[in-house]
Amino acid sequence: KQEVTQIPAALSVPEGENLVLNCSFTDSAIYNLQWFRQDPGKGLTSLLLIQSSQREQTSGRLNASLDKSSGRSTLYIAASQPGDSATYLCAVGMGGGNKLTFGTGTQLKVEL
């Protein structure tokens, strides 16, 4: 059974800092990996999708990497802003329909 772990569970940083969120998974036979953002009481917003054949994806200040063989992904956020404060979720897509297995998230707070 696929298990997804996110470390740290919570993180508080000053504005402007570059930061890295970590995601690890136990079964490397994935189709893709997706990073989401969740604001309190809100839905999930897709940030980046990395297919299993890719090593990284970038969108603006966000960069996600994938190392399937070691079962790891990182989400790099450059020049953090208070508006980046949210919970970040990592999810791996498995075969048989792109069913997603989620980590429990990293709660990020960016302070002024």
Next chain:
Amino acid sequence: DADVTQTPRNRITKTGKRIMLECSQTKGHDRMYWYRQDPGLGLRLIYYSFDVKDINKGEISDGYSVSRQAQAKFSLSLESAIPNQTALYFCATSGGAAEAFFGQGTRLTVV
């Protein structure tokens, strides 16, 4: 309009009542999913559907049923709600091994 719309957004119901959560999507995707989110447990898959005639159980399907009325509509039912089904429920869609899109969620409270 949102790509994935869930109704209702909030619902309080009593133990033993039947309740239906509805989901519609405008993405044109063939695959639809229902997840529930509990504090500390992350999101878990309840049911998923590849098309109108293909419905599959997920990790935690006991106590739930689903109906795929059309490619764009996928509803989740709790036949007899119980308090431990209190959670945040999400509907999602995807096209093959591609990006998944989620609705805004339905906060369900069973008292």
